[in-house]
Amino acid sequence: xxxxxxxxxxxxxxxxxxxxxxxxxxxxxxxxxxxxxxxxxxxxxxxxxxxxxxxxxxxxxxxxxxxxxxxxxxxxxxxxxxxxxxxxxxxxxxxxxxxxxxxxxxxxxxxxxxxxxxxxxxxxxxxxxxxx
Amino acid sequence: xxxxxxxxxxxxxxxxxxxxxxxxxxxxxxxxxxxxxxxxxxxxxxxxxxxxxxxxxxxxxxxxxxxxxxxxxxxxxxxxxxxxxxxxxxxxxxxxxxxxxxxxxxxxxxxxxxxxxxxxxxxxxxxxxxxxxxxxxxxxxxxxxxxxxxxxxxxxxxxxxxxxxxxxxxxxxxxxxxxxxxxxxxxxxxxxxxxxxxxxxxxxxxxxxxxxxxxxxxxxxxxxxxxxxxxxxxxxxxxxxxxxxxxxxxxxxxxxxxxxxxxxxxxxxxxxxxxxxxxxxxxxxxxxxxxxxxxxxxxxxxxxxxxxxxxxxxxxxxxxxxxxxxxxxxxxxxxxxxxxxxxxxxxxxxxxxxxxxxxxxxxxxxxxxxxxxxxxxxxxxxxxxxxxxxxxxxxxxxxxxxxxxxxxxxxxxxxxxxxxxxxxxxxxxxxxxxxxxxxxxxxxxxxxxxxxxxxxxxxxxxxxxxxxxxxxxxxxxxxxxxxxxxxxxxxxxxxxxxxxxxxxxxxxxxxxxxxxxxxxxxxxxxxxxxxxxxxxxxxxxxxxxxxxxxxxxxxxxxxxxxxx
Numbered sequence: 001x002x003x004x005x006x007x008x009x010x011x012x013x014x015x016x017x018x019x020x021x022x023x024x025x026x027x028x029x030x031x032x033x034x035x036x037x038x039x040x041x042x043x044x045x046x047x048x049x050x051x052x053x054x055x056x057x058x059x060x061x062x063x064x065x066x067x068x069x070x071x072x073x074x075x076x077x078x079x080x081x082x083x084x085x086x087x088x089x090x091x092x093x094x095x096x097x098x099x100x101x102x103x104x105x106x107x108x109x110x111x112x113x114x115x116x117x118x119x120x121x122x123x124x125x126x127x128x129x130x131x132x
Numbered sequence: 133x134x135x136x137x138x139x140x141x142x143x144x145x146x147x148x149x150x151x152x153x154x155x156x157x158x159x160x161x162x163x164x165x166x167x168x169x170x171x172x173x174x175x176x177x178x179x180x181x182x183x184x185x186x187x188x189x190x191x192x193x194x195x196x197x198x199x200x201x202x203x204x205x206x207x208x209x210x211x212x213x214x215x216x217x218x219x220x221x222x223x224x225x226x227x228x229x230x231x232x233x234x235x236x237x238x239x240x241x242x243x244x245x246x247x248x249x250x251x252x253x254x255x256x257x258x259x260x261x262x263x264x265x266x267x268x269x270x271x272x273x274x275x276x277x278x279x280x281x282x283x284x285x286x287x288x289x290x291x292x293x294x295x296x297x298x299x300x301x302x303x304x305x306x307x308x309x310x311x312x313x314x315x316x317x318x319x320x321x322x323x324x325x326x327x328x329x330x331x332x333x334x335x336x337x338x339x340x341x342x343x344x345x346x347x348x349x350x351x352x353x354x355x356x357x358x359x360x361x362x363x364x365x366x367x368x369x370x371x372x373x374x375x376x377x378x379x380x381x382x383x384x385x386x387x388x389x390x391x392x393x394x395x396x397x398x399x400x401x402x403x404x405x406x407x408x409x410x411x412x413x414x415x416x417x418x419x420x421x422x423x424x425x426x427x428x429x430x431x432x433x434x435x436x437x438x439x440x441x442x443x444x445x446x447x448x449x450x451x452x453x454x455x456x457x458x459x460x461x462x463x464x465x466x467x468x469x470x471x472x473x474x475x476x477x478x479x480x481x482x483x484x485x486x487x488x489x490x491x492x493x494x495x496x497x498x499x500x501x502x503x504x505x506x507x508x509x510x511x512x513x514x515x516x517x518x519x520x521x522x523x524x525x526x527x528x529x530x531x532x533x534x535x536x537x538x539x540x541x542x543x544x545x546x547x548x549x550x551x552x553x554x555x556x557x558x559x560x561x562x563x564x565x566x567x568x569x570x571x572x573x574x575x576x577x578x579x580x581x582x583x584x585x586x587x588x589x590x591x592x593x594x595x596x597x598x599x600x601x602x603x604x605x606x607x608x609x610x611x612x613x614x615x616x617x618x619x620x621x622x623x624x625x626x627x628x629x630x631x632x633x634x635x636x637x638x639x640x641x642x643x644x645x646x647x648x649x650x651x652x653x654x655x656x657x658x659x660x661x662x663x664x665x666x667x668x669x670x671x672x673x674x675x676x677x678x679x680x681x682x683x684x685x686x687x688x689x690x691x692x693x694x695x696x
Contacts, residue, residue: 019135031149032164035157039164043228047164047236050225066306073141074251081244081296082312085319087221088214089370092322095192102191105221 010120013067020072021060025052051080054105058112059083064119083112140262143495144250147265148243150502155272156239159281159522168530169231171522175556176283179602181231182561184216188223188230189564201608202601202629203566204620210381210606212374214323215289238285242271245292246468248299249437253472255302256426256435257479259494264475266502267412270467273507273517275404279464281522282400287461290324294331295468301338301360302436310359314366321371325378326458334443335360341434351432380617381609390454397460404448404463411513412474415481419473420445422480437472444469528677529553532642533562535673535680540565544639545686547597549659550582550652551644551678557600565640568633571596572652581632586655591662593691597633636690640672641681659691666690 029048059079090108091101159171172178186197193209201207219234246268254261279288297316303309321328339360346353397403406413423438450459486493507516546567548554560567574580581596608620643660647653663669663681673680
């Protein structure tokens with residue numbers, strides 16, 4: 001019973017976070033389109049989706065762990081930087097085993113997505129964020 | 133649970149959009165996709181663009197691509213490639229060119245750095261954070277903008293990752309923070325090594341402060357201290373290889389010397405000083421005094437933003453104690469680091485008048501500050517944004533580089549005769565071929581051989597030339613053995629790479645037909661005509677600015693002793 005309530009709460013929270021992510025997507029699109037108003041919306045859209053696929057969503061996934069203590073927007077900004085860091089490290093070192101950057105570019109974001117799946121289903125991480 | 137749009141979000145959206153609009157938007161004429169590199173104002177800027185392009189084509193960065201290091205194939209990939217990887221990934225997924233995405237990434241990360249620092253400030257006081265953020269617009273103007281357009285973008289991006297390290301430290305009591313700390317530090321060293329010293333120094337400083345609070349003030353801080361130690365271990369585990377390179381290459385070539393005092397920034401236009409904040413420097417200085425008071429008042433839990441502000445002020449003056457020009461690079465982002473003091477200064481002023489609704493008033497003040505700093509209304513003594521429009525590399529030269537990349541054998545050797553553009557010789561690496569360049573710069577003691585021959589009106593088979601590459605920063609390091617690095621540029625000496633060279637040995641020759649001094653272009657064309665007379669040269673590509681000749685018999689005589 002407790003676990004079902006917890007799951008329902010989690011799902012509700014996740015829906016809200018997803019809403020915020022969509023809002024962020026539109027906000028970022030709008031900001032970039034304003035800054036580069038002479039550019040075609042398709043190119044701007046492709047760039048924004050690239051940023052989301054590569055850094056924003058994976059970063060949000062990784063920092064989902066801290067959702068109880070840190071607000072969405074702060075996690076989205078810092079998560080983007082954090083995942084950019086993870087991306088750089090992974091892409092650089094995967095080159096040493098011969099993986100071309102054109103492949104690792106598409107693979108590495110899934111580290112973030114996997115981190116989210118692990119958090120969502122691993123009960124030991126469920127909503128527990130240590131604060132001392 | 134329902135999503136509500138807070139006034140704070142609208143404020144952040146406005147600031148974010150303004151920074152992007154005034155920063156890269158104005159530089160690029162509000163176009164994202166440029167026909168050629170745009171806003172590249174120095175050779176270093178091309179150095180980064182060409183290395184990113186090279187990694188995109190080669191796929192890895194274990195070794196330097198040969199055309200970047202005078203043809204060697206065993207030179208260690210020595211330059212921290214973090215920004216390059218970010219730009220390549222963006223390029224692959226978005227379809228934009230690397231020369232665009234590397235700038236986009238650097239500018240975007242600059243803004244994200246400002247927002248992350250905003251959140252660090254917000255942890256101790258939200259109105260202070262709101263009034264601090266607008267100062268960040270100044271990173272995209274004047275001296276700070278030089279950092280972006282003259283090629284300090286890896287340093288600036290690494291500083292943003294250093295801010296991320298500070299942010300993780302501000303949350304170091306949270307679960308797995310040690311892992312994120314290790315990642316942030318590792319990403320910093322992999323983006324620009326010297327920033328690691330600054331980030332590591334701050335972490336050590338914060339660690340000592342934390343221990344001091346634990347042992348002297350008897351506030352339990354063991355978890356924080358433990359996480360910082362674990363973060364350090366993660367960092368060393370992830371980054372040992374690049375730390376080794378940084379140690380064996382950069383630290384060896386540029387040892388720390390506290391007596392090394394820099395007053396000017398080499399060939400750079402100017403230095404960022406507190407006086408660049410105009411009349412606002414007094415509010416910032418007032419904010420510093422108030423910051424000391426706040427640190428004392430909150431000594432059991434000192435605000436990290438204030439500590440970071442003072443630390444980066446101290447680092448910014450590192451030119452007086454051995455940090456040389458790197459200290460000046462840190463000052464490029466002073467509008468972010470020192471913004472906390474501006475916010476505190478305004479907060480204390482606001483407190484004298486208003487006690488309630490401070491957050492709303494802080495947003496209003498923030499918007500007013502943004503308008504003031506944006507330069508929409510010129511006001512004396514106020515630091516204001518000034519527009520900088522970037523010129524694109526001319527299309528004709530860009531076409532020449534692209535033509536060579538796409539139409540010549542990978543092992544072709546090129547020779548560039550005089551071109552106004554080629555003073556920034558890193559741009560020539562866009563050809564992705566090994567290349568020589570005629571030396572046309574005179575110095576007070578010596579007139580360039582090329583110019584002497586031009587004045588004498590003779591054309592010869594030998595000209596003083598440079599076998600070009602990124603020679604002089606890291607001296608072409610290569611592995612000699614385990615943890616043992618040799619430097620080809622030092623071992624062979626400069627004279628091996630800069631010497632009289634038989635120009636008939638090359639495969640392709642690039643002549644500019646237009647120059648700021650017409651005599652130089654005329655001499656170029658006279659040499660080209662002389663080569664054509666040999667019978668084994670042909671024109672393979674031509675446009676109104678340049679012509680490319682192909683030598684079908686490299687090594688055979690291509691020039692008699694002719695007069696121009």
